[in-house]
Amino acid sequence: MASVGRNDSFAISLSDASGSPVTHLDPGTYDIEVRDLSEMHNFRLHGPGVQQATAVGNVENVVWTVTFADGKYVFECAAHPSSMSGWFTVGDVAPTKLAAAVGPKRSISLKPKITEVGPATITVNDRSRVDNFHLTGPGVNKKTAVVFRGRVTWNVTLRPGTYSYRSDKHKSLRGSLIVTLPA
Numbered sequence: 001m002a003s004v005g006r007n008d009s010f011a012i013s014l015s016d017a018s019g020s021p022v023t024h025l026d027p028g029t030y031d032i033e034v035r036d037l038s039e040m041h042n043f044r045l046h047g048p049g050v051q052q053a054t055a056v057g058n059v060e061n062v063v064w065t066v067t068f069a070d071g072k073y074v075f076e077c078a079a080h081p082s083s084m085s086g087w088f089t090v091g092d093v094a095p096t097k098l099a100a101a102v103g104p105k106r107s108i109s110l111k112p113k114i115t116e117v118g119p120a121t122i123t124v125n126d127r128s129r130v131d132n133f134h135l136t137g138p139g140v141n142k143k144t145a146v147v148f149r150g151r152v153t154w155n156v157t158l159r160p161g162t163y164s165y166r167s168d169k170h171k172s173l174r175g176s177l178i179v180t181l182p183a
């Protein structure tokens with residue numbers, strides 16, 4: 001069930017039959033009961049092969065029949081997307097690949113600088129015995145050891161927001177990664 005704007009609150013949710021928030025679904029056809037409870041807000045759902053929305057300015061109860069395929073889906077209020085949004089994955093989603101490096105001299109990097117939510121594989125090339133690579137942000141806190149040198153791979157799930165990376169030994173070595181919802 002999809003719900004938005006109960007008592008004109010800035011709340012939006014998509015839950016399964018048991019009431020749990022939807023984070024992952026198998027591909028297939030689903031009926032979604034949509035309760036757009038506020039004239040201020042709407043419920044918009046988009047992703048591969050799906051583009052649905054209730055109207056802002058209306059209170060609506062509708063049922064959408066949608067077919068989800070492998071990929072990432074976003075739901076949001078079109079009037080307030082920055083504060084009212086969510087996302088989930090369907091089926092197999094290939095992880096985004098990111099490349100992190102620290103050293104050999106005083107350098108640190110993570111590429112790309114902006115990426116999408118979802119599963120990600122981060123390859124860390126730690127080329128320094130005096131610095132490490134430490135990534136923190138929504139749901140993630142991972143680091144290499146300062147004395148360690150070598151290559152490691154981290155599998156993480158990136159959520160919307162800003163992640164920070166740094167060396168724990170030299171505060172000037174740092175940067176950030178911005179994670180966005182699919183457009």
Ligand SMILES: [Cu+2]
Pocket residue numbers: 040041042077078079080084
């Ligand atoms: Cu809204």
